[in-house]
Amino acid sequence: MLPSASTISRRLLGRLRDVMAGGGSAQDRLDKVVTLIAADMVAEVCSCYVMRAGEVLELFATEGLLKSAVHETRLRVGEGLVGDIAAHARPLALADAQSHPRFAYRPETGEEIFHSLVGVPIIRGGRVIGVLVVQNKSQRQYTEEEVETLETVAMVLAELVSSGELINRDELAPIDGNAVLPVRMEGVRLTAGIGIGVAVMHEPKIIVQKLVAEDPQVELARLRDALNRMRNSLDEMFEAQDLAFGGEHREVLETYRMFAEDAGWRARISEAIQSGLTAEAAVQKVHEDTRIRMSQVSDPYLRERLHDLEDIANRLLQHLVRAGGSGGTAAGTELPENTILVCRTMGPTELLDYDRRRLRGLVLEDGSPTMHVAILARALDIPVVGRVKDALVRIDTMDPVVVDGDNGQVFVRPSDDILDAFAANLETRAVKLATYAAMRDLPAVTQCDQPVRLLLNAGLLADVPQLEATGAHGIGLYRTEMPFMARPQLPDVWAQTSLYSKILDAAQGKPVVFRTLDVGSDKLLPYWDSAGEDNPAMGWRSIRITLDRPAVLRHQLRALVRAGAERDLYIMFPMVAEAAELIKARALLDMELERHRAEGGKPPAQLRVGTMLEVPSLAWQLPALLKHVDFISIGSNDLTQFLFAADRGNMRISERYDVLSPPMLSYLRSITDRCLDAGVQLSLCGEMAGRPLDAMVLLGLGIRNLSMSAPSIGPVKAMVRSLSLSRLEDYMSTLYDLPDHSVRDKLRNFALDHGVQL
Ligand code: PEP
Ligand code: MG
Numbered sequence: 001m002l003p004s005a006s007t008i009s010r011r012l013l014g015r016l017r018d019v020m021a022g023g024g025s026a027q028d029r030l031d032k033v034v035t036l037i038a039a040d041m042v043a044e045v046c047s048c049y050v051m052r053a054g055e056v057l058e059l060f061a062t063e064g065l066l067k068s069a070v071h072e073t074r075l076r077v078g079e080g081l082v083g084d085i086a087a088h089a090r091p092l093a094l095a096d097a098q099s100h101p102r103f104a105y106r107p108e109t110g111e112e113i114f115h116s117l118v119g120v121p122i123i124r125g126g127r128v129i130g131v132l133v134v135q136n137k138s139q140r141q142y143t144e145e146e147v148e149t150l151e152t153v154a155m156v157l158a159e160l161v162s163s164g165e166l167i168n169r170d171e172l173a174p175i176d177g178n179a180v181l182p183v184r185m186e187g188v189r190l191t192a193g194i195g196i197g198v199a200v201m202h203e204p205k206i207i208v209q210k211l212v213a214e215d216p217q218v219e220l221a222r223l224r225d226a227l228n229r230m231r232n233s234l235d236e237m238f239e240a241q242d243l244a245f246g247g248e249h250r251e252v253l254e255t256y257r258m259f260a261e262d263a264g265w266r267a268r269i270s271e272a273i274q275s276g277l278t279a280e281a282a283v284q285k286v287h288e289d290t291r292i293r294m295s296q297v298s299d300p301y302l303r304e305r306l307h308d309l310e311d312i313a314n315r316l317l318q319h320l321v322r323a324g325g326s327g328g329t330a331a332g333t334e335l336p337e338n339t340i341l342v343c344r345t346m347g348p349t350e351l352l353d354y355d356r357r358r359l360r361g362l363v364l365e366d367g368s369p370t371m372h373v374a375i376l377a378r379a380l381d382i383p384v385v386g387r388v389k390d391a392l393v394r395i396d397t398m399d400p401v402v403v404d405g406d407n408g409q410v411f412v413r414p415s416d417d418i419l420d421a422f423a424a425n426l427e428t429r430a431v432k433l434a435t436y437a438a439m440r441d442l443p444a445v446t447q448c449d450q451p452v453r454l455l456l457n458a459g460l461l462a463d464v465p466q467l468e469a470t471g472a473h474g475i476g477l478y479r480t481e482m483p484f485m486a487r488p489q490l491p492d493v494w495a496q497t498s499l500y501s502k503i504l505d506a507a508q509g510k511p512v513v514f515r516t517l518d519v520g521s522d523k524l525l526p527y528w529d530s531a532g533e534d535n536p537a538m539g540w541r542s543i544r545i546t547l548d549r550p551a552v553l554r555h556q557l558r559a560l561v562r563a564g565a566e567r568d569l570y571i572m573f574p575m576v577a578e579a580a581e582l583i584k585a586r587a588l589l590d591m592e593l594e595r596h597r598a599e600g601g602k603p604p605a606q607l608r609v610g611t612m613l614e615v616p617s618l619a620w621q622l623p624a625l626l627k628h629v630d631f632i633s634i635g636s637n638d639l640t641q642f643l644f645a646a647d648r649g650n651m652r653i654s655e656r657y658d659v660l661s662p663p664m665l666s667y668l669r670s671i672t673d674r675c676l677d678a679g680v681q682l683s684l685c686g687e688m689a690g691r692p693l694d695a696m697v698l699l700g701l702g703i704r705n706l707s708m709s710a711p712s713i714g715p716v717k718a719m720v721r722s723l724s725l726s727r728l729e730d731y732m733s734t735l736y737d738l739p740d741h742s743v744r745d746k747l748r749n750f751a752l753d754h755g756v757q758l
Contacts, residue, residue, distance in 0.1 A: 009149035010216070010276035012040040016156055017212040026165035030061040033160075037134065037153060038063040041146065045114055045135035048122075049075070049082055050161055057082055057131060059109070060166065064135065066110040073106055077128075080104030085119045086128045089292040091151065093118040093142040097135070116140040120150045123288045124158045132157060152275045155285045156211050182413045185388050188367070189408035190374040193383030193711075194426055195361025196419070197338030199399045199412075200330050201392070202346055206317040211281040216273050223269060223279040226319035231261075234315075265290070280320045287313035329353065340401040342391055346373050352462075356380055361403030363410050365391045376482075379463055381711040385410050436714020440471040444717050447724040452699060454717055455513075455707040457685055459483075461499065464506035466710035474511035476707025477572075477633065477685040478503065480556065481519050490552070496559030504567055511570055513633070513707075515612065516556055516585070518542045518574035537638075537647060542575030547584055557592040562601060569604035572633060577615040579625040586628060612685075614638035619671050626678040633707070634671065636686025643667060658742035659688050660697055665743070666736045672702045683707055692719040692758045693748055700728040715758075722757040 019032045038046035045064030049057040059073040078087040084102045085092050094100055097117035114135040122130035132154045213219045272282035331353035338360045345366040351373050359382050367386025377384045383405030395412050402411040402422050411418055444452045455476030456466055520541020533539035546553035573585045614635030641648040644657040675682040683705030688694040690712030696719055731750050735743045751758050
């Protein structure tokens, strides 16, 4: 019985592996490889052409053609049969090659005596990097299996060609030059700042090390196992992401599933394994084939799916390689000193896996400013640009990158001029930072001796040391939902108590305002069901959830009361829309205080209870509310979106209305006046508190407590110390009734005219 094609290819692959592993130069190994292939396939000729710069295919090795033609014979892509295979990135098998209209006779090779030809492209990273050809004297009909065998061999050869040993790696760069020219990419600003560094892929593309396998059955079992693991993790991701984002992500994830479940895709991988490849090499081979096919499709929708396909193949490879003990995200690898992370999207906890000291910036293909990774990056002072189309495709590992978070742009492989300009900008910032650091122990007092409290917004235990570093007065907003989001299940009372105690310990007596669980809208817990609402920002979120599920709120309050024993305890409720909600929440707190007392626990040294004011309705119930609270903190992020009916996560409109506008200022003024009259402490903890000009205006309104992320403390303190309030208040009184869209420019001019440091 004749051996089957897969047996031939397995035997051939085994021999190839020995040659590849053996010594000698790359050229020596290539020479041996073509001889082996010719013998194994019972062919008179086997030749390997390698793509050189300028789209030229050069004969690099041959068995059967005249040796003198090696490194002499060159064909342009599209020229002759070899050029045709490269141009279309597809195999060609012809019993009578010479009668083919594309046949280009090359006398120096002596190929006139060979009639049949089979050739396959050598592909790497979705690009043709060479062509492998077999020829026979007879008019041989090559079988499909033989073509497949040759494709499998070409996959192994791709390693050798792309290794950089045969030709310089630069020559393998894409022929459109996109990979080497500087590129400026547009995105949206998620976190301000400038980052200069080199690109690191958050989920690195996997380099398959072991290509040839001994036992296909073992490889098939590995594939099955990896597919199962991938399916489970996709299901988990699907649920979590779907809850969190809906719409767009659903579509992407559905596509993932479609690919992952595709029977044809799996069958092609299994076939490649049967022909002797390892499971990971088989996935890579099928991936390359599909990629080539899809890149020839002009339909933009299908082309976009190419990225999903890349993701899914990479994901499957991760599962295969991880089983062998490596893989995962780049967080576990040795990072360059100045890393710019590039990814489609990332969870907040994933960012925390990285060594902050090495991170200079983050580039996301997705993203909105309210995404948690963006909030977290802001706290860590890492510039982020989001919605950068095709970032994963257009940026290569180790490419020099500048992330301009201020203007929402990314420069890849920037010219020296651009690099110099940004480096100078960074230097100016460094000088400024040093000035802010020097101000750490100076009081935040205006020129007219008005003290101002500058507080921190925090959400992680790791943020607390910033109190010391910045000299902030305390934590004005501790977002307790962050640790809830980072865990696979709801933390129990014990875990929460321990965390809150640690936070209070770390704060060393400085006040910490704990805001109770504020989930829903864009902040969803992976383990909690959400109703898939049309308008989640105005939906079942925050205190609405915790009042409907009082056990959850009681557990949190119990933990806070326990952690706050004999200490100053500040508790704040979010998204309160009416006084009755606050009263209900306080009643639950009273129950927990009573329970704590009954259990013999020590009461807090001082308890202060407050509410966020971020739903406009609450402002019209202040007289009733103020009796029940010790303090109020304005959440300008949510408040603005509700006041202007402009979704804060929708980039199209989120910046359409200005917080420095007559309606917003009048609204804030009326809240401030009433709180001051009632003697209730008022603060503001939305993003506007951290912007010097906006913060100046808040002081002009009478607000004296501002809570912001750590990097803003310095700039805001500099503004405070340069400000004289009486003139500002006079000036602002002329603004409230103006019909203007924004009074930002007027206020900026005022600041410049009066020497206010912005
Ligand atoms: C706000 O809405 O302004 C606020 C501080 O809360 P968050 O950003 O957490 O919704
Ligand atoms: Mg809010």
